[in-house]
Amino acid sequence: MSVLVIAEHDGSQLSPGTLNTVTAASKVGGDVHVLVAGNGVSDIAAACAKIGGVSKVLAADGASYANDITENVASLVNAHVGDYSHVMAPASTFGKALVPYAAALADCQSISDISEVVDAETFVRPIYAGNAMATVKSSDATKFITVRTTSFELADDASGSAEVSNIDDAGATDWVQFIEQMLSQSERPELTSAKIVVSGGRGMQNGENFAMLEKLADTLGGAVGASRAAVDAGFVPNDYQVGQTGKVVAPDLYVAIGISGAIQHLAGMKDSKVIVAINNDEEAPIFQVSDFGWNEDLFTAVPALQAELDQ
Amino acid sequence: MKILVPVKRVIDANVRVRVNSDQTGVELANVKMAMNPFCEIAVEEALRLKEAGHADEVIVVSAGPDKAQETIRTGLAMGADRGVHIQTDDTLEPLTIAKMLKAVAEKEGTDLIVLGKQSIDDDNNQTGQMLAALMGRPLGSYISSIEKNDGGFEIVREIDAGLEKLQITSPAVVTADLRLNEPRYASLPNIMKAKKKPIDAMSPADLGVEVSNRLQTVKVVEPPAREAGVMVSGASELVDKLRNEAKVI
Ligand SMILES: Cc1cc2nc3c(=O)[nH]c(=O)nc-3n(C[C@H](O)[C@H](O)[C@H](O)COP(=O)(O)OP(=O)(O)OC[C@H]3O[C@@H](n4cnc5c(N)ncnc54)[C@H](O)[C@@H]3O)c2cc1C
Numbered sequence: 001m002s003v004l005v006i007a008e009h010d011g012s013q014l015s016p017g018t019l020n021t022v023t024a025a026s027k028v029g030g031d032v033h034v035l036v037a038g039n040g041v042s043d044i045a046a047a048c049a050k051i052g053g054v055s056k057v058l059a060a061d062g063a064s065y066a067n068d069i070t071e072n073v074a075s076l077v078n079a080h081v082g083d084y085s086h087v088m089a090p091a092s093t094f095g096k097a098l099v100p101y102a103a104a105l106a107d108c109q110s111i112s113d114i115s116e117v118v119d120a121e122t123f124v125r126p127i128y129a130g131n132a133m134a135t136v137k138s139s140d141a142t143k144f145i146t147v148r149t150t151s152f153e154l155a156d157d158a159s160g161s162a163e164v165s166n167i168d169d170a171g172a173t174d175w176v177q178f179i180e181q182m183l184s185q186s187e188r189p190e191l192t193s194a195k196i197v198v199s200g201g202r203g204m205q206n207g208e209n210f211a212m213l214e215k216l217a218d219t220l221g222g223a224v225g226a227s228r229a230a231v232d233a234g235f236v237p238n239d240y241q242v243g244q245t246g247k248v249v250a251p252d253l254y255v256a257i258g259i260s261g262a263i264q265h266l267a268g269m270k271d272s273k274v275i276v277a278i279n280n281d282e283e284a285p286i287f288q289v290s291d292f293g294w295n296e297d298l299f300t301a302v303p304a305l306q307a308e309l310d311q
Numbered sequence: 312m313k314i315l316v317p318v319k320r321v322i323d324a325n326v327r328v329r330v331n332s333d334q335t336g337v338e339l340a341n342v343k344m345a346m347n348p349f350c351e352i353a354v355e356e357a358l359r360l361k362e363a364g365h366a367d368e369v370i371v372v373s374a375g376p377d378k379a380q381e382t383i384r385t386g387l388a389m390g391a392d393r394g395v396h397i398q399t400d401d402t403l404e405p406l407t408i409a410k411m412l413k414a415v416a417e418k419e420g421t422d423l424i425v426l427g428k429q430s431i432d433d434d435n436n437q438t439g440q441m442l443a444a445l446m447g448r449p450l451g452s453y454i455s456s457i458e459k460n461d462g463g464f465e466i467v468r469e470i471d472a473g474l475e476k477l478q479i480t481s482p483a484v485v486t487a488d489l490r491l492n493e494p495r496y497a498s499l500p501n502i503m504k505a506k507k508k509p510i511d512a513m514s515p516a517d518l519g520v521e522v523s524n525r526l527q528t529v530k531v532v533e534p535p536a537r538e539a540g541v542m543v544s545g546a547s548e549l550v551d552k553l554r555n556e557a558k559v560i
């Protein structure tokens with residue numbers, strides 16, 4: 001048995017989700033190898049080699065991999081899949097696009113967003129926005145899996161000493177041409193791996209009011225998130241969305257401000273260690289899952305909280 | 312240009328879903344069903360491309376039991392031209408669905424296939440990616456905009472770090488994200504008109520696809536419940552609890 005983990009990175013840094021995925025891979029048993037594809041990846045390959053439990057790093061360096069084009073990375077994975085019983089990637093937009101694509105090339109049925117490894121064939125995954133947990137057993141020769149990163153610890157990124165072997169570029173499709181990325185710039189920690197997340201919903205009323213939450217997040221050293229309603233209304237960019245169809249987070253502290261607590265939102269944050277809700281509707285469903293609820297107008301509560309923390 | 316839109320019938324997004332008593336799935340008896348919300352967005356986008364003069368025909372296709380025809384009718388009532396029903400009572404996995412959709416797309420000669428990014432029941436997020444792989448056609452996943460141009464389509468994708476713009480050739484497979492559009496409601500006259508639109512029925516075997524599942528559902532259980540905690544009445548109380556009780560700040 002051997003597991004191939006597909007590393008996720010932005011060209012300069014390995015994503016923490018890759019470390020959670022290595023932990024999931026280690027639970028399968030057998031060797032864990034990491035595949036890194038990129039344009040100029042020697043530093044990232046070296047970082048992968050240091051991950052505890054990883055015995056080999058396959059590095060594909062080439063222009064084909066400059067921008068995570070699904071088709072190109074999938075052909076690369078496909079060229080090596082014969083050697084592996086499992087292929088795993090984080091359930092990020094990168095992994096969610098890649099893994100089913102690569103699975104279909106190998107005539108396999110992928111398994112999305114696993115939250116537990118029961119044994120090498122059996123996995124638990126949330127369905128119906130986390131309203132049910134399904135245990136599924138796969139009969140495929142290679143199991144293609146995306147991993148719910150918040151369900152697995154970070155692997156240590158210092159104790160490993162894997163060999164790095166360079167692999168050939170599997171070529172680039174000419175169907176897809178990269179034009180540009182419009183990335184949200186932020187000094188704050190990345191949402192899915194932040195220890196503290198401050199999220200705002202429709203109750204924030206507009207984008208300007210999110211400045212209050214940014215300040216609060218900065219004081220706490222956290223990231224800023226949002227409900228779908230806040231993103232749809234244009235208060236904040238799409239990459240802030242937490243939920244069933246957005247990002248899944250499980251920080252030590254999640255502060256939901258002006259968010260009602262729809263099931264689709266809860267799906268993305270209910271595994272947080274401590275949940276705080278600030279809402280002026282005492283009936284808001286978010287209070288049913290929060291450890292500390294504060295039934296107050298947010299325009300009173302947030303400045304008061306900020307003042308208290310600033311003291 | 313011909314556009315194919317695969318649509319799925321799912322439990323309505325507003326229903327509180329419960330695990331059934333024998334732990335084999337969720338309670339489906341007397342539960343309100345609807346078109347998967349992402350499929351509504353996909354149908355809407357296809358209709359907009361047609362209304363903008365880029366397409367001649369929009370075909371909606373659904374695989375599933377007889378009731379899947381209701382979902383096809385919803386698509387027709389929104390404005391799609393005709394339907395295709397792949398009739399089967401079997402449990403379908405995305406790989407099988409993708410194989411059937413490939414056969415339909417090739418038979419119809421479609422230039423664009425617009426799927427939803429995810430079905431809200433199984434939360435798979437797989438079918439569009441698999442279809443693109445099987446067809447050997449470009450994939451535009453999680454799109455928030457699409458424009459037809461000479462080279463094919465210019466798309467914008469919603470990715471974890473922000474947005475990404477790509478040019479892809481035609482024919483292509485794209486999957487709709489939430490911000491692509493706001494789907495229309497079917498008007499009463501259009502619902503009436505939809506009853507007369509044709510739905511072509513066929514079996515998986517007609518499409519040369521054998522339904523063979525790779526995953527066995529061992530059991531389905533409720534997630535661990537979260538208990539409601541306490542209410543606080545002010546900032547100092549909250550900060551004190553976070554610092555000294557929960558120890559998270
Ligand atoms: C297919 C599908 C996918 C979805 N995916 C997601 C997803 O991934 N993530 C997600 O979040 N949602 C998702 N949703 C949407 C979800 O169903 C809800 O509509 C959404 O979460 C509501 O956002 P909200 O809580 O900000 O808004 P609302 O439900 O409108 O709640 C606003 C809250 O703010 C409170 N409020 C208002 N003013 C104040 C004030 N001055 N002070 C204090 N409180 C105030 C109100 O009491 C209310 O509770 C999805 C829905 C569908 C159908």
Ligand SMILES: Nc1ncnc2c1ncn2[C@@H]1O[C@H](COP(=O)(O)O)[C@@H](O)[C@H]1O
Pocket residue numbers: 316317318319320347349350353372373374375403405408425426427428429430431433434435436437438439
């Ligand atoms: N049974 C089905 N019939 C037709 N299309 C489907 C079916 N299941 C899934 N799809 C399409 O695939 C998309 C993604 O579904 P999934 O991969 O199951 O999350 C849906 O939004 C539909 O567009």
